[in-house]
Amino acid sequence: MLCQICNKRPANVHMTKIVNGEKTELHICEQCAREKENNPMNDAPFSFSNIISSLMDFSGSGAMPYTPKENIKCPQCGLDYAEFKKTGRFGCSNCYESFGNRLEPLLKRIHGNTQHTGKVPKRTGGIIKIKRDIEKLRYELKRAIDNEEYEKAAELRDKIKNLESQDMK
Amino acid sequence: MGNWIESKGPDSNIVLSSRIRLARNISGYHFPHVMNDEESKKIIKKLSTFMLKENRMPAGNFQLIEMADISHIERMSLVEKHVISPRLAENYKNSAVIVNDDSTVSIMINEEDHIRLQTINPGLQLWEAYKLADNIDDTIEERLDYAFDQRAGYLTVCPTNIGTGIRASVMIHLPALSMTKNLNEILNAITQVGLTIRGIYGEGSNTQGNLYQISNQITLGLSEEEIISNLAAVTGQIINMERIERAKLLQSGRARMEDSIWRALGILQNARVLSNNESLGLMSNVRLGIELGIIKDIDITTLNKLMINTQPATLIKLEGKDLDTESRDVKRAKYVRENLK
Secondary structure, rough: OOOOOOOEEOOOOOEEEEEOOOEEEEEEOOOHHHHHOHHHOOOOOOOHHHHHHHOOOOOOOOOOOOOOOOEOOOOOOHHHHHHHHOOOOOOOHHHHHHHHHHHHHHHHHHHOOOOOOOOOOOOOOOHHHHHHHHHHHHHHHHHHHOOOHHHHHHHHHHHHHHHHHHHHH | OOOOOOOOOOOOOOOOEEEEEEEEEEEOOOOOOHHHHHHHHHHHHHHHHHHOOOOOOOOOOOOEEHHHHHHHHHHHHHHHOOOOOOOHOOOOOOEEEEEEOOOOOEEEEOOOOOOOEEEEEEOOOOHHHHHEEEEEHHHHHOOOOOEEEOOOOOOOOOOOOOOOOOOEEEEEEEEHHHHHHHHHHHHHHHHHOOOOEOOOEEEEEOOOOOEEEEEOOOOOOOOHHHHHHHHHHHHHEEEEHHHHHHHHHHHHHHHHHHHHHHHHHHHHHHHOOHHHHHHHHHHHHHHHHHHHHOOOOHHHHHHHHHHOOHHHHHHHHHHOOOHHHHHHHHHHHHHHHHHOO
């Protein structure tokens, strides 16, 4: 994560404030933290939402600030994109779909990545898991063929067939 | 395995505890901060019914504690014991926790997300803690549809938790590295691999008792295994660095080091007024003395208990009545004296 003040150095100072139940966080680098400390006038109340907003206004290319033309609203919970920018919090899981690829630069800035590669829920995510397993096996199959390990390749091919038939169900 | 406060684990002479937290939401419901009271109750009921009544939970007996049913002091005491988060206690009107007998597992309901599943083990046992959390996560998922997206992973209220929803952390005692000011260097190094280090009592620079929490920051794009491996590897390195610094300090000034350790114990055993700050600082010295084998007749778990039980809310809870700061400091000193004889 990059410093939320200078956007240049890695953030390694983390502050959390809880005021009247309102949690605000700031992730900044040491240098900016020191500057902030030395200048008490500079202690403008930071808020988590400001930070999220500033992250979202960043287009990813470093060029013009990103400004959406229209304000999208999540049909399920009614949260609109402008409101999300203010609070930095989604109203329901459907918001992710509603705001779609507008979120990508934000996720990229926070995590350096936009694609989940971890655990998949067993029951509801069954098909996703099978698809992922197939991809993995195909990669292994390619390697087996490259290495002329044909017995292994045959085994892998059968495994893939088996999974593909499950995927069709 | 046991509770981290009362039992020891691998590398217990530097690492106090290993914790895994998984953030999950149930599909089709608003997130907690926009839910009405009725919906909040529904979520609590939904989770507790199947988890408790069908007795399907691994890791012992569980009970449901609704935050509205217990006092402010009891809630704060659960925070001090790291069983629940400050946020769950704040949102007490609509939140609950399902916790097992020895508090090694707690499932917070309607925290920032619908579910915050937490497992804590003593010492450095991240994999064990994850295995248990993963197992319970699967058990919950057998019955409830999680909000999940193939691309974004587990969907959470805050975009900083999305993907795996995992926060893995270790609570670690680093007196020698704090003393020699080598922590900044570590800080810079670990942020490069998506980890972060912070103080556990009071955020930011005011670290008390030389206790730190190291945890992952990135939750999307890495698998749970990669996240835990990174943290375990870095923690291993920090443990080594701390050991080396401790050895150096002993070599260069054994008498001075022993002096500060025994003086700290002396003050704790005799003080009549102890602020929380002062006592955490002294306890760090005594902890170091035990960890180095200089103090032999006090167990590290005694110190864990002291540390937790002298926190403000837990102290008031033990006393059974409200205490102002001054009488709390007196009570703290008395409690420490009696338990460090």
